[in-house]
Amino acid sequence: MEQDTEFDTAAAVTRSMLGWGVVAGPFYLVVGLVLALTREGFDLARHPLSALMLGDGGWMQTTNLALSGVMVCVAGVGMTRATARGAGIAVGIYGLAMVASAIFPPDPMPGFPPGQDGATTLSVSGVLHFAFGGIGFIAFAVAAFLLGGWLTRHGERDRALWSRIAGAVILVGFVGGAALGPAGVAGIWVAVVVGFTWLLLASVRLYREVPHPVVARR
Template structure:
């Protein structure tokens, strides 16, 4: 009876933080897709969502990227608090890189903004956007690989395998997409979708590691 009114605030905060890892990916992709479908000139086969930061209405994608990055950063802290320290730190780096990328817009690409004919010389903002993106995606892929090791140590070999595969897909998708330019856009899209799907599943898995905040229900 002594536990009936006791509440573990630390556990409640950690669970709440992990919840943002479930929300971040769907939020970013849904908002991005809506903007992509409603902005003239955007081509899924040639353009990443980041170019939506340019031109009229670009502030909406900037806000989408920044808000999603904050969600990912918070989820990373939640993963650390839940016991997956290395994974959480790497996820936090990805979230911070997303926020930094929102500060520095990319350079225009052929076809976007509307009227853009060819590629332009890389600006400082474009270089920084690409650099932060690279740091973020590498950290995201490493996070999935690290969680694979964590899951393996907990005897969850099947789950460890999918986490490692997700990490490889994110790394290969980003590196291949960045190296091939517009021809590798499919790789970048795959890295984004698989990465956020992994974060959602990882957050749900680590959620189970956190005791219920209501001591009476443990």
């Protein structure tokens, strides 16, 4: 008896795109932490991961940031295809901001690269890096708020609340961290970790929204 093997390519592509939303955060954080623990002078309590773009070996973190940004962009497209259009567009903006931040390295920070002491002057590249970072984190927070609305419309109030809380934490963490300078690096860390955790969970949730590619298994 011949089986129905009709295959929905669009559904398969959407699911694959959402899979990158699961991978992006762990990839960025694991690679970044390995670099942080092996680069002389880098202090997790004082320096954000973006500082690893500076000095010898800085290309590795630049590549990490750019590749992770591309993964986030792909996940954003997947979210729009899975009906969460507003959240997906905002996630895509965050991914583009990551790629742009990789093009413009930050300014040196006290203690990193090794031998850097005291305050440094602002450069065009440093200002652009910070500006793209700000645009990205705001977009990330907006994505979480928008997905909260989408979840509410689907009757998932608990998940919607968690998504909105994540958005608030991302926003407050970044703004607070940026305002406090080196002393606020913990806020940046919180924004990054919570943001990527939200992206992972959001991608998993929306993955279930997409029909199985094999029509007979729906």
